[in-house]
Amino acid sequence: MRKPAHLLGVLLVLSISAVAGALFIGSVTLPAGDILAALTGTGQEPSRSIVLELRLPRAVAAFCVGALLALAGALLQVLLRNPLADPYVLGTSGGAAVGALLAMLLGLSGLGSSVGAFGGALLSTVLVFGLARGGGDWSPTRLLLTGIIMASAWGAFIAFILTIAPEHNLRGMLFWLMGDILPGDLPWPALMVLLGLLILSWLIARPLNLLARGELQATTLGVAVTPLRYALYGLAALATATAVTLAGAVGFVGLVVPHLIRLAGGRDHRILLPASVLAGGTLLTVADVLARTLWAPHRLPVGILTAAIGIPLFLFLLLRQRRIAPI
Amino acid sequence: MTALRLHQLGVRIGTVEVCRDLNVELEPGQCWAILGRNGTGKTTLLHTLAGLRAAQTGTVHLDDTSLTRLSRRTIAQRLGVLPQDSVDPFPATVLETALLGRHPHISPWGWESADDHARARAALAQVGLAGWDQRDVATLSGGERRRVALATLLTQDPDILLLDEPTNHLDLHHQVALLTRLAQQARERNKLVVMVLHDLNLAARFADHCLLLFGEGKTCAGPRAVVLETPLLEQLYNQPLRQVDDIPPAWLPR
Numbered sequence: 211m212r213k214p215a216h217l218l219g220v221l222l223v224l225s226i227s228a229v230a231g232a233l234f235i236g237s238v239t240l241p242a243g244d245i246l247a248a249l250t251g252t253g254q255e256p257s258r259s260i261v262l263e264l265r266l267p268r269a270v271a272a273f274c275v276g277a278l279l280a281l282a283g284a285l286l287q288v289l290l291r292n293p294l295a296d297p298y299v300l301g302t303s304g305g306a307a308v309g310a311l312l313a314m315l316l317g318l319s320g321l322g323s324s325v326g327a328f329g330g331a332l333l334s335t336v337l338v339f340g341l342a343r344g345g346g347d348w349s350p351t352r353l354l355l356t357g358i359i360m361a362s363a364w365g366a367f368i369a370f371i372l373t374i375a376p377e378h379n380l381r382g383m384l385f386w387l388m389g390d391i392l393p394g395d396l397p398w399p400a401l402m403v404l405l406g407l408l409i410l411s412w413l414i415a416r417p418l419n420l421l422a423r424g425e426l427q428a429t430t431l432g433v434a435v436t437p438l439r440y441a442l443y444g445l446a447a448l449a450t451a452t453a454v455t456l457a458g459a460v461g462f463v464g465l466v467v468p469h470l471i472r473l474a475g476g477r478d479h480r481i482l483l484p485a486s487v488l489a490g491g492t493l494l495t496v497a498d499v500l501a502r503t504l505w506a507p508h509r510l511p512v513g514i515l516t517a518a519i520g521i522p523l524f525l526f527l528l529l530r531q532r533r534i535a536p537i
Numbered sequence: 538m539t540a541l542r543l544h545q546l547g548v549r550i551g552t553v554e555v556c557r558d559l560n561v562e563l564e565p566g567q568c569w570a571i572l573g574r575n576g577t578g579k580t581t582l583l584h585t586l587a588g589l590r591a592a593q594t595g596t597v598h599l600d601d602t603s604l605t606r607l608s609r610r611t612i613a614q615r616l617g618v619l620p621q622d623s624v625d626p627f628p629a630t631v632l633e634t635a636l637l638g639r640h641p642h643i644s645p646w647g648w649e650s651a652d653d654h655a656r657a658r659a660a661l662a663q664v665g666l667a668g669w670d671q672r673d674v675a676t677l678s679g680g681e682r683r684r685v686a687l688a689t690l691l692t693q694d695p696d697i698l699l700l701d702e703p704t705n706h707l708d709l710h711h712q713v714a715l716l717t718r719l720a721q722q723a724r725e726r727n728k729l730v731v732m733v734l735h736d737l738n739l740a741a742r743f744a745d746h747c748l749l750l751f752g753e754g755k756t757c758a759g760p761r762a763v764v765l766e767t768p769l770l771e772q773l774y775n776q777p778l779r780q781v782d783d784i785p786p787a788w789l790p791r
Contacts, residue, residue, distance in 0.1 A: 291626055413646070420637055424624045429589060431693065432613030432641035472628055480648075 214481040217474055221488035225273070228495040232269035233261060235499050237506055271397035272498035272512070273491035274404050275457040276467075280490025281404075282449040283464030284471075284483055285411060288418050289442040290350045296465035297450040300357035304364025305334025306454035311371045311383050323386070324396065324455050331451035334360060339443060348439065389460030389513030391498050396456055403452045404487070411445050411483050414438060418479040460513045463490050466520050473527040493520060538565035538727045539600055539615050539696040541586060547594035547754075550581045557754035559595070563746075565696065568723040569731040570740035573750030574774060579733040580621060580701055582750065586731065587618045587699050599697075613641035617695035621702055623686045625674050632670035634685050635661055638692030653692075660691035663718060665711075679706035687715065698722065700732040704739065712736075716743040737774075738787045741765055749773050761785070 233245050240257050247253040248261035282297035290299065297303070309330020313323040342348060342356040368387070375383060417438055420428040425435050453460070467490040468482060476485045497515035504510060541563040548555040555578030563569055571579050584590050586597055588604035597604045599615060617638070625634075635657040636649055643649060661667055664684040674685060683706045690698060698719065704712040720743045722728040734740045740747060747765060748758040751773060757764055767780050770788060777791040 287627075291624070293626055416640065416643075416645075419633075420640055422627050423629075423634075423637065424620075426589070426618075426620050427623065427637075429609055430587060430613060430618035430620070431637060432608075432610035434609050477627065477629055477633065 214476055214478065214485075217471075217476050218481065218485055218488070221485055221492065225488045225492045225495075228492045228499075229269050229273060232272070232495050232499050233265050235503055236260070236265055237503075267397045268391060268498065269495055270401055271456055272391050272495045274397060274400040275391065275453045275460060276463050276494025276497075276516075277404050277487040277491035278400070278407070278449040278453040279460060279464035279494075280467035280486040281407060281411065281483060282446040282453065283466075283490075284468040284479070284486045285418075285442050285446040285449070286464075287468055288422050288479070289439060289446065290354050291422065291424065292350065292354065293469065294465070295354070296461075297446065297453070298361065298459065298461075298464070299354060300338050300447070300450075301334045301360030301364055302331045302447060302450040303454050303459040304361045304368065305337075306331035306451065307387060307459060308364050308367050308371070309333070310386055310458070311368060311375070314379055314383055314386070315371060315375055319382075327458075328451055328455040331454055332447070334364065335443075335447040335451065348436075385511055386458040388511035389458045389516075390509075390511050391457045391501075400452055400456055403448070407445055407449050408484065408487055410441075412480065414441060415479040415483055418442075418483075422479075457512065460494065460516060462513070462517045462520050463493060466524050467493060470520075470524060470527060473524075473530075539729065540564050541616075541697055541729060541731070542598040542600075543586075543595065544598065545595035546585070546592055546597065548578065548582055548585050549593050550578055553578050553581075553752070554754035555582050555585075555750060556756045559756055559758070561748070561758045563697075563729055563731060565727045565729050566723055567729055567746050568720050568744050569729075569746045569748060570744035571731065571733045571748045571750065572737065572740055572773060574752065577750040577752045579750060582748075583618075583699050583701055583731070583733055587616060588612055589618075610641050613693070613695070615695050616697040616699065617690045617693040619686055619690045619698070619700040619703055621705065623682060625682075629674050630670065631661065631666060631672045631674060631677070631685055631688075632657060634674055635688040635692050638689040638694070641693065656694070657688070657692045660688040661685075663691055664688045665714070680708060680711060683707055684711065684715075695728075697729045698731070700730070702733050702735060704734070704736065712739065719743070737770065741785045741787065 238260060240260065244253060244257040245261050248258045253261065279297050286295040286297060286299065287293055306327040309326035310323040313326030338357050338360050342353045372380065372383060417428065417433045420431050420433050421435065421438060429435050468486050471482050471485045471489060476482045493516060494512065497519055498512050501510045501512040501515045543559050543561045546559040547557050553576065571582060573579050585592050588597065599607065599612065604612065636653060639649055639653040639656065643653065661669065664687050666684055666688060674682060677685065687703065703715055707715060716739055719730050719732065723730045741761065745761055746759065747761055748756065749764060749769065750756055757769065767778055771778050778788045779791045781787045781789060
């Protein structure tokens with residue numbers, strides 16, 4: 211029991227450091243006193259607007275996106291009982307991309323593409339749910355296959371939009387597809403969504419430990435499997451839709467963060483879910499800071515950085531694990 | 538202690554009729570073996586008894602209440618199942634796996650207590666896995682995993698234990714050790730044990746009641762001494778047999 215609590219403590223410290231780092235680091239160097247003053251409401255311009263209107267919303271948005279994706283990944287890996295599941299296997303990001311790109315094509319930007327993305331994500335979620343349930347049977351394999359087919363359909367649609375889109379739209383569209391934190395007013399609602407979803411999923415965390423061992427085992431140990439799976443699907447879909455609305459299709463976080471936590475000893479979902487949220491948030495906050503500073507004044511898509519940080523970390527933990535107890 | 542009462546039970550899977558108008562009372566303290574050829578629906582029947590699938594006709598009662606009127610959690614507090622296979626796509630330790638058995642007994646938002654840990658450790662010791670707590674189940678052999686699954690069921694500690702081919706993957710020694718333990722659960726702790734078995738002679742030695750599935754809905758249930766008769770068994774397995782007189786008797790293929 212001690213070790214998992216320890217893990218959560220470490221991750222909490224890392225998360226706070228990452229967000230604090232994101233407030234400090236940027237194109238303008240601000241003294242620590244100014245940043246603190248801005249946060250406590252006594253700051254002076256221009257450092258007040260730089261901290262409160264640029265860096266803090268961006269850091270919160272990055273944290274929320276990483277946290278939501280990691281949470282969705284952890285939930286979907288149980289729902290599909292497949293360690294390779296990520297938040298996008300059910301076609302959610304494809305639907306969101308089509309919605310966002312269509313909005314951009316129509317000349318809408320900012321809020322318009324966000325609405326498009328959220329609408330597309332929800333549409334895809336409902337379609338996959340309805341199609342997979344078609345015959346009444348709802349096996350993980352059927353759900354996974356439906357999601358993959360749907361994702362390919364969206365992929366073709368995306369290619370079509372990119373083909374007919376005018377030149378000046380292409381760069382924005384490509385950034386969206388690679389995953390990029392968009393500045394805007396959405397981080398605070400997203401933080402609320404994140405907290406709400408984390409609490410709801412934490413309430414079903416113990417039954418998830420059983421569902422991970424298969425439907426039969428879970429049922430015989432007293433889990434009402436069907437409502438649990440609907441809840442899982444809904445929670446994961448909402449988390450993914452919120453994340454892609456905020457940042458496009460940031461890859462990799464949702465797949466790898468839950469495995470990172472499992473390798474670090476957080477196998478119980480009551481630990482795994484909050485730990486994934488903290489670790490996913492930290493990873494994306496750090497990646498976003500690097501994305502906007504490494505090649506300043508240019509900005510890299512954050513998805514490139516999440517892969518650059520996450521893959522070596524994952525391989526390191528995987529190799530270390532092998533030395534202790536071969537999988 | 539809880540009894541399982543089958544009333545006019547009719548079960549079908551696809552085109553296979555497993556049983557028809559089956560009336561049996563399975564009482565606490567009894568150890569039942571379900572015997573039959575491949576594909577006669579032994580697992581299907583066991584799952585029906587556990588309420589995992591609906592019967593086509595008739596009812597299964599846990600004491601006086603129909604299974605269909607009980608929540609999964611209430612059922613799991615009194616009835617446990619050892620599935621034919623276990624799947625572990627994610628890493629988990631032996632102790633974590635055994636502790637899953639406490640789920641129906643812990644309040645929905647509660648955590649496993651020291652007592653729950655003690656029960657899980659005791660169950661692991663019973664199946665000969667004391668001190669294996671922190672081993673990853675993925676590193677275990679098939680037989681060892683089977684014993685971990687049994688430890689989960691013993692940790693759950695239900696009144697009724699339904700086991701689907703519990704001796705799968707086990708060597709001869711562990712087969713006998715496991716069946717001895719299950720028979721003990723029935724005899725000494727007044728549990729009801731129902732298991733699907735393939736080995737007729739192990740069934741004859743450890744079960745005190747047998748349920749034979751002949752296929753096409755024909756069944757025969759009763760005390761071992763009444764049911765295990767050479768002509769009936771030859772018909773059951775579609776195989777000529779020779780009875781070896783021992784106590785209890787054994788059968789060899791002819």
